[in-house]
Amino acid sequence: MNTLYPVHYLGSHSEGNTRPQLFELSDGNKYLVKFKNNPQGTRVLVNDWVAGKLALLLGLPVAPFALVYFSKSHFNQFPELYKYGFKPGHQFASYLLKNCTGLWEPRNSGEIANLNVLPGVIVFDYWVNNYDRDTGNALLEKVSKNTCYLHLIDHGLCFPIGSWTKKNSQKVYVNILDQDVHTWAVTRIENPKDLLKFTEKVLSLPSEQIYKVINSIPEDWNVASSEKEAVYQYLITRREVLPILMLKFIKKYFHKD
Ligand SMILES: Nc1ncnc2c1ncn2[C@@H]1O[C@H](COP(=O)(O)OP(=O)(O)O)[C@@H](O)[C@H]1O
Ligand SMILES: [Mg+2]
Structure with a gap:
């Protein structure tokens, strides 16, 4: 490494x-x-x-x-x-990205060049249970006078809330995360089907790759093998419910009436 x-x-x-x-x-x-x-x-x-x-x-x-x-x-x-x-x-x-602000500032001025990533951001956050996608954790980098580029940072608050025990990792709630970036993103997503398309992408990610990522955690971060197993199971279970979560999300934000 x-x-x-x-x-x-x-x-x-x-x-x-x-x-x-x-x-x-x-x-x-x-x-x-x-x-x-x-x-x-x-x-x-x-x-x-x-x-x-x-x-x-x-x-x-x-x-x-x-x-x-x-x-x-x-x-x-x-x-x-x-x-x-x-x-x-x-x-x-x-x-360190230069010329950046949180998503709050120029989001109404200038074009976001990679706006097509928004459905993926939402689906991903639901998969890993990111409950901290506030506007400070999505950065807009100004790349030219009228263009900026969206970057994701800070995934410090994800996965089961609390410690990575078998018990906590079995608590896979099908609930709306209510994150600022998501509520803004829905105003920029033309076709909610794109959320379901990205869900398919998460579902087709080989489990071995997820396992490999978890196994790349440095030893001195002291994550026990039982905790690694618990978070692996959490990710597998959570992606099984991802289609339900996304349908719920679409119902709440795209079919309000
Ligand atoms: N890669 C980066 N480039 C530029 N600014 C960054 C970067 N990572 C973080 N920041 C800035 O630092 C702040 C804190 O970093 P963050 O990862 O969100 O830590 P915390 O977990 O303490 O919120 C962010 O809100 C952002 O303003
Ligand atoms: Mg932060």
Whole structure:
């Protein structure tokens, strides 16, 4: 696996409950790094990694991400990290996109070049139970005067709510997630059938690929094999109910009367 290491510390990012930190990494690029033992816990890194990888398998525009390794001596080199209570080891790094805002700002001005991904974003979020697709977690990158490009970030709050136990992973609710980005997206989706088409894509994703993603979680993120098994089962069960979920979604947002 292509693991990066830190080169320069560029400061703390003002936003974010996980206290992400800006670094230049060994590939010469800038990244926002989320650390082990951040205020929301190490599980958000695991979620970001697993959900991000699944989104990539489905061809969704996740901001590029990678693992970065911070040794103890890196922590000594950047002692600010101790201040937050972070822990050395593998961390989650999201490639820093420039000229970005959350989805709130220019969404009414300028064209979103990859608007065709919206049905996929909704279906994906329902599959992984992403209950944090607020307008800060979908970024619009301005690529020219009148054009921007949508990127997905922050999959820290996905999968079963609570710990990854067998019991929690069996709780697969067929409920509407009510996320800001989704309610906006429905105003831009012409044909709700596109949601069902993308559902087919999720259903045809080979289970081995899902398994492989879960098995790529770094060892030092301390996910037990029983937890991996639980989240795998959760994803399999949740995609079985995905067609029902999407019909419910379409009924609520496209056939209001
Ligand atoms: N790859 C990125 N490029 C540019 N800005 C980013 C990127 N990732 C995160 N951000 C910014 O940092 C904020 C916090 O990051 P996020 O992943 O949402 O962390 P948190 O889990 O703390 O909400 C985001 O709302 C966004 O403004
Ligand atoms: Mg966020």
